[in-house]
Amino acid sequence: MMDARARARHSRPMQRRQFLATTTSAAVAAPLLAAETLGVKRRNPFCVFTKPFQSLSYDDLADLIAELGFDGIEGTIRPGGHITPEQVPDELPKMVEALRKRKLELTIMASGINNADDKLNVQQLRVAAKLGVKRYRMGYYKYDLKRSVVKQLDEFRPILKNLVALNKELGIQAIYQNHSGSNYVGAPLWDLHDLFKAHDPAHVSVGFDLSHAKAEGMRAWPLNANLLRPRIGALYVKSFRWENNNRKNCSLAEGIVDKKYPRQLIASGFTGPINLHEEYLNHRDPKLIPQHVAAIRKDIVTLKSWLGWKGGK
Numbered sequence: 001m002m003d004a005r006a007r008a009r010h011s012r013p014m015q016r017r018q019f020l021a022t023t024t025s026a027a028v029a030a031p032l033l034a035a036e037t038l039g040v041k042r043r044n045p046f047c048v049f050t051k052p053f054q055s056l057s058y059d060d061l062a063d064l065i066a067e068l069g070f071d072g073i074e075g076t077i078r079p080g081g082h083i084t085p086e087q088v089p090d091e092l093p094k095m096v097e098a099l100r101k102r103k104l105e106l107t108i109m110a111s112g113i114n115n116a117d118d119k120l121n122v123q124q125l126r127v128a129a130k131l132g133v134k135r136y137r138m139g140y141y142k143y144d145l146k147r148s149v150v151k152q153l154d155e156f157r158p159i160l161k162n163l164v165a166l167n168k169e170l171g172i173q174a175i176y177q178n179h180s181g182s183n184y185v186g187a188p189l190w191d192l193h194d195l196f197k198a199h200d201p202a203h204v205s206v207g208f209d210l211s212h213a214k215a216e217g218m219r220a221w222p223l224n225a226n227l228l229r230p231r232i233g234a235l236y237v238k239s240f241r242w243e244n245n246n247r248k249n250c251s252l253a254e255g256i257v258d259k260k261y262p263r264q265l266i267a268s269g270f271t272g273p274i275n276l277h278e279e280y281l282n283h284r285d286p287k288l289i290p291q292h293v294a295a296i297r298k299d300i301v302t303l304k305s306w307l308g309w310k311g312g313k
Contacts, residue, residue, distance in 0.1 A: 045273040047072045047107035054082045055286035058098035072107035088124045096131045112139035115159050116166040129170035138176045141185035167203040175234050177207035180215040189224035205233025210257040238277035249280040252302040259306045
C-alpha cells in the first residue's frame with residue numbers, strides 16, 4: 001500500500017522525453033558517456049547512488065540511469081527512501097521491472113537492515129532475493145562512547161552472525177559502508193576487519209568508501225584499505241576537501257581522495273561494483289535534479305580517467 005507521497009509521485013510521472021531533454025540541456029558542456037565508452041575489458045558493475053532522484057517515477061529513473069550509461073543503481077529502499085520498508089512487497093518488483101526493461105539492475109539495495117531479528121527486515125531481504133537482487137547496503141551499528149568499544153563489538157557479533165546466516169540462506173550479500181564520525185562502527189576500519197573476519201565475504205563485506213576512509217585515516221588509510229582488501233565487496237567513490245577543519249563534500253576533480261586507488265583495487269582482482277556517489281548538492285529539492293545530472297556527468301568523466309575506462313563496447 002503506497003503512502004500519499006508515493007501515490008503522488010507515481011500518478012504524476014514526468015514525461016520522459018521532456019525530462020531527458022531538460023537534464024541533457026542542463027549538462028550540455030559535459031559529454032554523454034554511454035556504457036560502451038567505459039571500456040573493452042570492464043568487469044565491474046558501474047552504478048550510482050540515486051538519493052537525489054527519489055522524486056522520480058521508476059520509469060523516469062530508469063530512463064535517466066540508462067541515458068547516463070550506468071549498469072544499475074544503488075537505490076534507497078529504507079525509511080524515507082524511494083521505497084520504504086513497508087512498501088517493499090508491492091513496490092520493489094515495480095522498480096526492478098522498470099530497471100530491467102532498460103537492461104539495468106538494482107545493483108545494491110541501500111537499506112536500514114542490520115539484524116535478522118525484525119520480521120520486516122527478513123521480509124525485505126526475502127523479496128529482494130526472490131527478485132534477483134544480489135547485494136544490500138546494511139544499516140549502521142553505532143557505539144555508545146560511555147561504554148567499552150571492545151565489549152560492544154562482542155555484543156554485535158551474535159547479531160551479525162544471525163544476519164549472515166540469513167544472507168547465506170537467501171544467497172544475498174550484505175555491504176557495510178565505512179562512515180566517518182565519532183560513534184560509527186566502521187569509522188576506524190579495523191573494527192570491520194575484527195567483526196567480519198569470522199564470515200565469508202560472500203555473505204557480508206565492506207563497501208569501501210574512499211572519502212570516509214580518507215577523512216578518518218588521512219595518511220594511514222592505505223593501511224586500512226590493505227587490511228580490508230579481502231573483504232571489500234563494493235567501492236564507493238566520492239570526494240571532499242577540508243574547509244576550516246570541516247569536511248566538505250565536492251566533485252571528484254576538486255577533492256583529495258586518491259585517484260590511483262580505484263584502478264589499483266581493480267588490478268588486484270576486485271570484481272565488485274564501482275558505486276558513484278554525488279552528495280555535494282542538496283538532494284532534498286527536486287528542482288535541482290538537472291544540476292545533479294550535470295554534476296554526475298562531470299564526475300563520470302573524472303572517474304573514467306581514474307579507471308582508464310575507454311574504447312569500444
